Amino acid sequence: MSSSEDDTPLVRANGRANAKSNVKSPDVKMEDASAPIANGHIDPGVSIRFGPVQDKDVNMEDAEGDARGLSKRKSRASVDQKKFYIEPESSEEEDQPLSKRRRTSVKHEDPETDDDVPLALNGRKLPKASETAIGDESDSDVPIERKLSAEKKKIEQNAAKDAKATRKPAAPKKEAKPAAAKKQTNGVKKEPLDNKAALKKVKAEPVTPKKSKGKATAVKAESEDADEKEEEDEYRWWEDPTKSDGTTKWTTLEHNGVVFPPPYEPLPKNVKMKYDGIPVTLAPEAEEVAGFFGTMLNSTHNVENPVFQKNFFMDFKDILKETGGAKDSKGNKVDIKEFSKCDFKPMFEFFDAQRDEKRNLPAAEKKRLKAEKDEQEGPYMFCTWDGRKQKVGNFRVEPPSLFRGRGEHPKTGRVKTRVQPEQITINIGKEAKVPPPPEGHRWKEVKHDREGTWLAMWQENINGNYKYVMLAANSDVKGQSDYKKFEKARELKKYIDRIRKDYQKNLKHDMMVERQKATAVYLIDQFALRAGNEKGEDEAETVGCCSLKYENITLKPPNTVVFDFLGKDSIRFYDEVKVDPQVFKNLKIFKKAPKKNGDEVFDRLTTSALNKHLQNYMPGLTAKVFRTYNASFTMGNLLREMKATGTVAEKVKAYNDANRKVAILCNHKRTVTAGHANQMEKMSERIKGLRYQKWRMKQQMLDLEPSLKKKKGASFFELDEDLDQDWVKEHQAFLMEEQTQKIKKKFEKDNEKRVAEGEKEMKASELEERLQVVKEMDKKFNKENKTGKVEAEGRGPSVEKLEANIVKLDQRVENMSVQAQDKEDNKEVALGTSKINYIDPRLSVVFSKKFDVPIEKFFSKALREKFEWAIKSVEEDWEF
Structure with a gap:
């Protein structure tokens, strides 16, 4: 037997092995060819196919020859959360024997799908990576995504260098020995998590202690003559990185509760829904629901959707039963049975006329009405958080309406019922005055949860999700949340080389569960796939990396993988990528018969297990941190080498070009909007x-x-x-x-x-x-x-x-012309997603200061308020 890592058997978890049978490996052997290799893999990490989703995609077959088919995704059981507003603890499922966990409908032992059976069983061996190497390919017609692959390799090499440079040397080496002595089930050396002093030191590390110090002093000097109130308003929390590091988020909290939507006003007697051509009278509750559908007849995308119609009509009939049904002008009962006979046009015409009337109001009247509304809502717009006035974000309770959802949501069209005070929990300081509920009502509960950053919450009836009243995006608390998110990504910079080295090694691990972990981390890191959470039977059919189904992946030898699934917000994710040959081989094994449509590809892995594995490297590391890290680190590298010249418009285009590269490399894409042309x-x-x-x-x-x-x-x-x-x-x-x-x-x-x-x-x-x-x-x-x-x-x-x-x-x-070209180049790329959510905003500020471009060119007024901490905390020499 060869000593190659590929020939290492997959050892059974209980230590037993059977090596008597003599079955040959079914793995397809591929021709060896020389190809440039970076980070242990060949040209991966960049999409081949990039752009709008076509209505008619060619049906492809995977490596085993099975035709791709679509079937309803089998869901995992939803996690029962004891404390519903705190994320559940990581599952211990991966530590249990497979017999006590979920598995595909396979009773026999299979050396290539069971992590309890050696791969070497009956003489089977995994093919060597050299057997699946890729040959040279023509450079003609190569899209930008492929051309960027060399840039991606260079960025990854820079990441490895930076990691070694920023990592703290001596202390971790001495403390790592005891952890390494204990054998880890995942084959990864654990960072010393029990070292509280080290953890405290990591948390307390400031963002830019030296570079922001000069500016902070200057600001302080300039404000010496200002009054005390102005000095208080200029509170620079980002210069105090230890602020809110513990679980206690506030000491004192005062607010005035929430604003409820106005009660329903019945329609004029001459405005009625018709059934089979007959105007019908409905109880106010039923009329309100009928009006939900009637007011949106111009939204054909929704009202012409069969699922939307079916769900609405089901709820509408239930409300009709509860409220005594419909009656004609003579008081005779009208039995509403068929949706096709319902006519909501009279309602739509009434609501449309109201909209026009409101739109055509004189500017002075609009201003007066807005002033009245602001005066009424003024007390709810702000709270007092630890003695400081903070703006509240969504203080209005959602009004009743029809649920729309995103993408192909199975519950689109369902009725979102009116939220009553009895459903709302208030979170407030113990010493503060509890805001009174509307007359004749009471709050569900009053809490004093100092670990929560919410002011009020309730459970909506559609998906059972909890809705929270939080502080506004430009508040200190929200700013600290963003700050910590990007600092967490900066922390990953120290460990990324180890993680990449380990997952490359573990792609050939003896244990199937470890191969699945390594393959999943590879896909999340290289192609920015989301991890994917467990879903219930009645939830939207969306998946992520860990919950990919058999039909979501098509394999095209030698090493091309086609992903096709509904991702976050039910938006279709379709991409064709080249992967590391060993990853291709692993996916082929994970999809091996008797797996079929509906079965999970990563059947040994859950999101919680994957995140628990990642936390062995770095405290608090989860799969989603990779997206932020990759976007920010890539932008930082591009920014470092950039020489933007010319007019402001040309400099903005240079910034957008860099942002577009980040979006492509990190897979932030969108379909071309209908109005683009x-x-x-x-x-x-x-x-x-x-x-x-x-x-x-x-x-x-x-x-x-x-x-x-x-x-x-x-x-x-x-x-x-x-x-x-x-x-x-x-x-x-x-x-x-x-x-x-x-x-x-x-x-x-x-x-x-x-x-x-x-x-x-x-x-x-x-x-x-x-x-x-x-x-x-x-x-x-x-x-x-x-x-x-x-x-x-x-x-x-x-x-x-x-x-x-x-x-x-x-x-x-x-x-x-520059702007037009920029817009055309960006039509298939979601620049906003990268800039707002994944690229550290301090990098945009650095570009603004370095190349003398007004920050207004990158951030709207709302974003400037949201990222005030970034704008005021760095100078042009700051680096991610």
Whole structure:
């Protein structure tokens, strides 16, 4: 027997082995070929197929030749949480014998699917990695994802170097020996978790102790003359990394509870739902539910969905039974049995008219109504958290409606019932005054949970999920949560090389459970797959890495894997990737017969078991940290080598190009939006409009100085070929309509202002007089179209002024062209997902400061408030 690692038998857990039978391995042998290898694997980690999901995907067959089929995903049992608002502890299932755990419907022992049976049983051996090496392939037509593979390898090599450089040397080596002496079941050396001092030191490590110190001192010096209140408002919690490291989140907490939606107001008597053409009278509770469907008839995506219709009608009939059913105008009972006979159009027309009326309210009235609403909700907008005023996020209780869900959610269309105070639990300080519930009601419970960051919670009726009232995104508490998330990813930087080295080694581990762990970590790290949580029977059919089903993976030799499943929020994940040959081989083993559609690929693994394994490397490490780490580390590397030059628009494009690489490498993609083509067409029209303005200015130059035609040449003054006369006339009509709308809006605003100040409104004749400008434009355009000449416009026109304006227009055209190209490049990539959730916001701040680009170009006002800690805590030399 060869001494190769591949030939190592999968030893039974109880130590027994049977080596008498003589069955050959069914593994397909693949031709050996030289190929560049990085980190022990060949060109993996980058998607081959990247882009919008096609409606008709070609049906492929996997390596065993079984046709791919789709079946309903078999679900694991949901976890029973003792304390529903705290994540459950990791499962101990992996420590139990397989006979006491779930397994596929296989009673016989199989050396390639049972971790209790040696692979060497009956002479079977795993093929060597060299047998499945990939040959050279043509570089023609290679998409960006493949070209980025070399960049990904380089980034991973940098990660390994950084890990060695940042890792603390001496202490861990001495303390690791006792842990290593005890044999680990997962074959991974454990970090010394019992060293409380070491853990405390890790938690207390500041983000940028040296680099932020200078700025902090400067800010402090500048604010010396400010009053005490302003100094308090400038509380820089991020410079105190030990803040809120323990489980106690607050000492004192005061708030005013929640805002309930207004009670239902019955419709006018002339507005009724019809059944089989007959208007019917419903009890208010049933009428409200019918109105939920009636108000959204314009949302065809939902109301024309058969599942949505079925679920709504099922709940609607139940409410009809509870409330006495429907009656016609004579009081006779109408039995509503068929959804197709229900007509909600009268309701829709009423609600649509209400929407139009609200939309067309004068600006002053809208402002007044908003001020009234803000005054009513003012007491609920803020709480006092440890003596500091903090903004509350979602203090409004969700109103009743129809559940929509995302993607292909099985419960779409179900009725979300009205939440009553008796369902709501309040969390508040012991010494604080408990907010009173609405009259005639009581709270479900009042808690004083100082470990929780929620102010109120309730359980919704659709999925049984708990809804929480939390602090706003720009609050200290939320900021600390984001800060810790990115610091956790920075901590992973110290251990990533060990983790990658170990999972590469364990891809060939003797025990099947260890192979599955290694393969899962590889997929999560290299392709940014989510771990995937256990699901109940009535939950959306979504999966992640650990819960992938047989039909979700198609194998195409020599080493291509096709993933096709519903991911988070029921959004379809479809990708074709090249993987390490050993990973391909493992997936082939994990899918081996008698497994079939509906069976789990990683049948020896759960998310909790995987996270428990990862915590052997680093305290608090879970699968989701890899996405944040990979995105941030990749962006940090790109930023380090970037030399953004040119205009602000060009620098923003350089940033977006880097962000796009991160999104592609980390698999943050989206389907092309329905309105993308229309948006691109509008941008194209705007650019053409600017070019038309340039032509008009050049013609005005000729009007002032005809001799310029000889000096500059006739071609300088010609109209661009794509701006033909038909387009010019259409554009002129657009310009006149645009001007008309501007004048009308200005007239309305001026009238509202006069009314507000107690003056008389202007007459319609004033509007007609203002619109004379448009009529003059029409005459001017007609004359220009006939003569081909443009008269000089404006006060004191000169050739010099016109030339300066042309230079400005050229800059605008260039900027807009850059923006259009940027938008087109990003149509299939979710840049927002990467920038907001996965790339450390401090890296965006570094780019802003390093290349002198306003932070407003990257973060909206809401995001600037959310990431205030990042904006104020780093300078341009900070590194992830």
